[in-house]
Amino acid sequence: MSAEAARGSRPPVVEMRAVSKDYRLGKATVAALRDVDLEVRPGDFTVLAGPSGSGKTTLLNLAGLIDEPTDGAVRFDGEDTVRCGAGRLSGLRRDRIGFIFQMFNLVPVLSLFENVEYPLILAGCPRAERRRRVRDALSKVGLGDRFRHRPSELSGGERQRAAIARAVVKAPALVLADEPTANLDSANGAAVLGLMERLNREDGVTFLFSSHDPRIIAAGRRVVRLRDGRVESVEDGGGRP
Numbered sequence: 427m428s429a430e431a432a433r434g435s436r437p438p439v440v441e442m443r444a445v446s447k448d449y450r451l452g453k454a455t456v457a458a459l460r461d462v463d464l465e466v467r468p469g470d471f472t473v474l475a476g477p478s479g480s481g482k483t484t485l486l487n488l489a490g491l492i493d494e495p496t497d498g499a500v501r502f503d504g505e506d507t508v509r510c511g512a513g514r515l516s517g518l519r520r521d522r523i524g525f526i527f528q529m530f531n532l533v534p535v536l537s538l539f540e541n542v543e544y545p546l547i548l549a550g551c552p553r554a555e556r557r558r559r560v561r562d563a564l565s566k567v568g569l570g571d572r573f574r575h576r577p578s579e580l581s582g583g584e585r586q587r588a589a590i591a592r593a594v595v596k597a598p599a600l601v602l603a604d605e606p607t608a609n610l611d612s613a614n615g616a617a618v619l620g621l622m623e624r625l626n627r628e629d630g631v632t633f634l635f636s637s638h639d640p641r642i643i644a645a646g647r648r649v650v651r652l653r654d655g656r657v658e659s660v661e662d663g664g665g666r667p
């Protein structure tokens with residue numbers, strides 16, 4: 427499905443209303459997010475920008491149902507997650523959300539194939555279908571000839587592409603990425619970004635990711651700028667047409 431077709435009239439994948447997040451450190455309270463409204467729609471390609479400490483990771487953790495807000499509402503696919511129990515939240519994370527990390531976070535003792543297969547095993551996907559989907563995901567990221575390699579036998583750019591394959595293999599409703607290009611040189615960073623764009627355009631994969639890099643930020647179709655835990659601006663229509 428194209429990104430355009432994926433958007434349409436379906437409810438937002440993530441909807442945050444008046445969300446605040448405080449962290450308590452001893453007697454001090456850090457207001458990491460204040461009164462944030464955010465919508466992520468199916469097919470979006472949204473980048474979170476903002477200086478260090480502005481709340482990007484905190485916001486991604488809330489969107490990924492890894493953490494819960496101090497105040498406000500977080501809906502996932504229309505479901506009020508503040509009312510969900512821990513079992514339901516972990517089910518949503520397992521089945522509906524893909525994560526890409528700055529440090530790649532591949533399992534070192536597993537082959538590339540096994541790393542990408544792992545989320546499908548957790549999801550109870552049958553073996554023959556797993557093989558097909560893992561092969562498909564790895565060839566999509568240009569690693570179709572690296573199945574047996576361990577992560578340590580891959581370059582940084584290849585590791586991040588493998589992590590992208592792992593994030594998209596279960597066809598999640600949302601892929602979250604916290605500074606996915608921060609540990610890559612500019613050529614590999616551009617390749618990873620190009621791959622994310624292609625998955626968005628061709629397969630309708632919905633991305634919400636953060637970056638410090640002005641070139642990466644410029645590619646976001648929607649740019650949400652955070653400052654001191656608040657949404658400073660939302661720019662639509664940037665990036666490619």
Ligand SMILES: Nc1ncnc2c1ncn2[C@@H]1O[C@H](COP(=O)(O)OP(=O)(O)OP(=O)(O)O)[C@@H](O)[C@H]1O
Pocket residue numbers: 449450451456457458476477478479480481482483484485
């Ligand atoms: N677990 C925590 N305990 C206490 N304070 C925290 C915690 N996590 C984050 N913070 C604080 O919340 C604020 C937002 O942090 P966050 O990690 O979301 O920023 P960021 O925009 O991702 O920054 P960076 O670009 O450096 O990754 C910061 O002031 C940070 O110090």
Ligand SMILES: [Mg+2]
Pocket residue numbers: 482483484604
């Ligand atoms: Mg961060």
